[in-house]
Every structure is written in structure tokens, then in C-alpha cells.
Amino acid sequence: MPTIPTNLPVLSESTFWRYFNFTALYFAEGLNMGMLFVGIPAWMAMQGKTPTEIGTFAVACALPWTFKFVVAPLMDRYTFLPMGRKRPWVLFGQFGLVGGLIVIAYVPDPLNNLQLFAGAAFLLSSLGAIQDAATDGMAVDIIPADEQARTNGFMGGARMIGSSLALAAGSWLLNTYSFTAAMLAIAILIGLITLVPICLREEPGEKLLPWTAGKSSVHGQKMQLTNWGTILKSLYSVFRLRNSLLISLLLFISMGSYNFFETLLPLFAVKISGWTNVFYSQAFATADLIGGVGGMLLGGYLIERFGKKRMISLYFLGIITLVAGLAFLKDYWADTAFMYGFIIAYRWLNAFAKIGVYAIAMQCCSKLISASQFTFYMTIGALGSMVGATLIGPIKENASWELTFFSFVGMLLLAMLVLRLINIDRQVEQMAELDQEEAESQLLLME
Numbered sequence: 001m002p003t004i005p006t007n008l009p010v011l012s013e014s015t016f017w018r019y020f021n022f023t024a025l026y027f028a029e030g031l032n033m034g035m036l037f038v039g040i041p042a043w044m045a046m047q048g049k050t051p052t053e054i055g056t057f058a059v060a061c062a063l064p065w066t067f068k069f070v071v072a073p074l075m076d077r078y079t080f081l082p083m084g085r086k087r088p089w090v091l092f093g094q095f096g097l098v099g100g101l102i103v104i105a106y107v108p109d110p111l112n113n114l115q116l117f118a119g120a121a122f123l124l125s126s127l128g129a130i131q132d133a134a135t136d137g138m139a140v141d142i143i144p145a146d147e148q149a150r151t152n153g154f155m156g157g158a159r160m161i162g163s164s165l166a167l168a169a170g171s172w173l174l175n176t177y178s179f180t181a182a183m184l185a186i187a188i189l190i191g192l193i194t195l196v197p198i199c200l201r202e203e204p205g206e207k208l209l210p211w212t213a214g215k216s217s218v219h220g221q222k223m224q225l226t227n228w229g230t231i232l233k234s235l236y237s238v239f240r241l242r243n244s245l246l247i248s249l250l251l252f253i254s255m256g257s258y259n260f261f262e263t264l265l266p267l268f269a270v271k272i273s274g275w276t277n278v279f280y281s282q283a284f285a286t287a288d289l290i291g292g293v294g295g296m297l298l299g300g301y302l303i304e305r306f307g308k309k310r311m312i313s314l315y316f317l318g319i320i321t322l323v324a325g326l327a328f329l330k331d332y333w334a335d336t337a338f339m340y341g342f343i344i345a346y347r348w349l350n351a352f353a354k355i356g357v358y359a360i361a362m363q364c365c366s367k368l369i370s371a372s373q374f375t376f377y378m379t380i381g382a383l384g385s386m387v388g389a390t391l392i393g394p395i396k397e398n399a400s401w402e403l404t405f406f407s408f409v410g411m412l413l414l415a416m417l418v419l420r421l422i423n424i425d426r427q428v429e430q431m432a433e434l435d436q437e438e439a440e441s442q443l444l445l446m447e
Helices: 015-046 049-075 087-105 113-144 143-177 177-193 196-197 218-223 228-239 242-271 278-307 310-329 334-362 370-396 401-421 426-446
Strands: none
Touching: 015 049, 015 087, 015 196, 015 242, 015 278, 015 426, 049 113, 049 228, 049 242, 049 370, 049 401, 087 113, 087 177, 087 426, 113 242, 113 334, 113 370, 143 177, 143 278, 143 334, 143 401, 228 242, 228 370, 242 278, 242 334, 242 370, 242 401, 242 426, 278 334, 278 401, 310 334, 310 401, 334 370, 334 426, 370 401
């Protein structure tokens, strides 16, 4: 049996490598999501597809993320513990993304085979959802509470930078060469990033790969739940709490509003501002790059320094002001500099707001059912995203652009109201109490 390398970093022992690992994994996620959720819809708008057709594609992309709550309990219950609690699932998700990108790359004439195209997008998005659930579960497991806000800044920023790279390079490849070339290029990049989780173990002494030396860690054995009854009981105990329900509602409304607006934005830019899909993708990529770097450098720090609820409220208010201003400034809709500035400002505020909301969700999770609880939160957010995409057709086809923008403003105002009702400190106390009770029950079962 090969000798296990002793000089490779271990996530549980190094703050730097924790930051590096989750930055890399979210960068990979951003590469995939950038093209799937923004680049391809912009390309479809440029090719004359209707809001309903684009909305249907967006629903196919968003729908798998609503099923993560089915996969997440499997991650909490089943794993190859000698390789870590969540790392085997992370690797499965990474390799799945590569395979899914190869599949969608070879859909013949995708714009004229929309059903097959949407089906391939559904498959790719499903694999992305698995990778995301595994990564989030690992993050909740091994990131200390005092690093969570900063780590969410790195994660959110990295996803936006990955998205910006995919948009800029992917859209250029798509228009200069082919759709196949664009998707295969992203698959290669994600394949290279997979080397990061391959080389970084969760705990000392674990296997790097199934055939290398190593064994399950004591910590992993202690935290691993071994029966469905305990998992389901824990989930019930967690989600009957008032603050858990409020956090779920916050994610549903905020993610739904974002997907509504961001699926609508390329259509607006192409139809009203007269942009090409390449120009829009480059503008969006620039905005994501600025927002991503800002999120990595400042997003987590500002939340740690001034508090999650305060900063998120300020970001929501900034977005509301920005979009309301766009609705009133119709004379500037065809002004390229104005729209470019709007997109950059919007994505900057959007990045910081998401970092804060995700940090709340992560802080308020149980360690024992990390994948299940955090993924349930994210699934509720994904369900909101799907609803947001579904609303595009009926709202835009029956209302002016101004009223459509104000629909988004109304959604965010509702999200602000829900945010004010959440008591984070009380939720953290209740999570600690529930974890202690379940840990004691596990010990009794093992004796």
C-alpha cells in the first residue's frame, strides 16, 4: 500500500489552507454558474429567444438546487470516513461537474434543441448542486465560528471571480469558436482545480485517495451520525425553531429576487440598451471581478466589524435605491457608460449582501447535521430562485420595464423586514444545546 504523504497540509490544522481550499472550490463553482446562469441566457437573448424561453432555461438550471435537501442527508449519513466526512462527496461533485460540462458541450445545435439543451443544463446544474452541498457541509464542519464571516467573504468573492472569468473567456470562445469549445475550456479549468481537494485532507491521518494509507479520524467518528432516526430527529428539532424558519424565509425571498433580476438583466441590456451578448458578458464579468475582489478583501471584514444584520440591511437598501433609480432614469437606459456603472454597482452590493446572508445561515447551523441544515437553507434559496425565474415571463410580458423593476424592489423590501425579525444569538444558543443533547445520545448508543 502506498505510503501516505506526511508533508501535505490538513484543513483542520491550518487557517490559510482552509481559506485556500474553499476559495478554490467556490471559484470552480463560479466558473460553472457564470456561464449557466448568466452567459448562456445572454447568448440566448442575443440570438432572439423570447423571455419565456430564457425563463424556461433558467428554471431548468435552478430546479436541481431545490433538490439538495434530498442529497444532503445522504452526505450526513453516508460517507467513506477514512477520507473524511465530506471530502469524498466534494471530490464526487468536482468530477461530476467536469463530466456534466462535457455532456452539455456536445448538445447538437442547442438553440434549436431547447428541450435537450435544458435537459443537459438540468444535469449539469444537478452535479453543481451536489458539489455545492458537499463544500458547504465541509465548511460548516471545519471552519471555526470566528473565521466564518471572513471565509464566506473569500468563498463569495471567489465564486464571483470565477463567474467573471467564465463570462469573459467563455463568451468570447462561444462567439469566436463554438459553444462546445467554451464549455470544454471551463471543464478543463475545473478539472485542474480538483487537484486542491485531492491534496488537502480534513483531519490528520486520513486517506488522500481510497487506495492510499490512512484511517478514519477520531473527530470524524465522533461527529458522524449513524442512523436515520437521529438525523431526522435533529432536522425536526432544528427547523421547528422560529429563527430557523425566518432564515429560510430570508433566503427564499432574497435569492428569488436576485435570480428574477439577474435573469431579466441580460434581456434588458440586449433588447433595450442595444448591447451584444459578448459586451454584456464582459460588463457582467468586470462587475463580478470588482465585486468578487471587494468581497474577498472587505466583505467578511465589514461583517465581522459592524455586524451581519446591520451591514446586510445597508446593502439591501443600496440595491433598492440603485434599481429604483434605474426605473426613474429611462432616458439613460441606452447610455452605455450609465448601464456599465449600474451593473458594477449592483454586483458589488449584491456580492456583499450574499456574503452576509450566507454567513448568518452558516453560523446558525448544527455541526452534527451540517450538510443537511445548511443545504436545506440553500435549497429554500434555490426554490426562491426558481420562483423568481418563473415570474419573469408573466410579469415582463404584462408590465412595463419600470413596473418590473419595482417588483424586484418590493421583493427586497420584504427581505429587509424578515431580516429584522431574526435573532442570531438566540439561534446559536439553541444550536449548541441541541448539538450537546445529540452528542450525549450518540455516546449512550455506542456504549
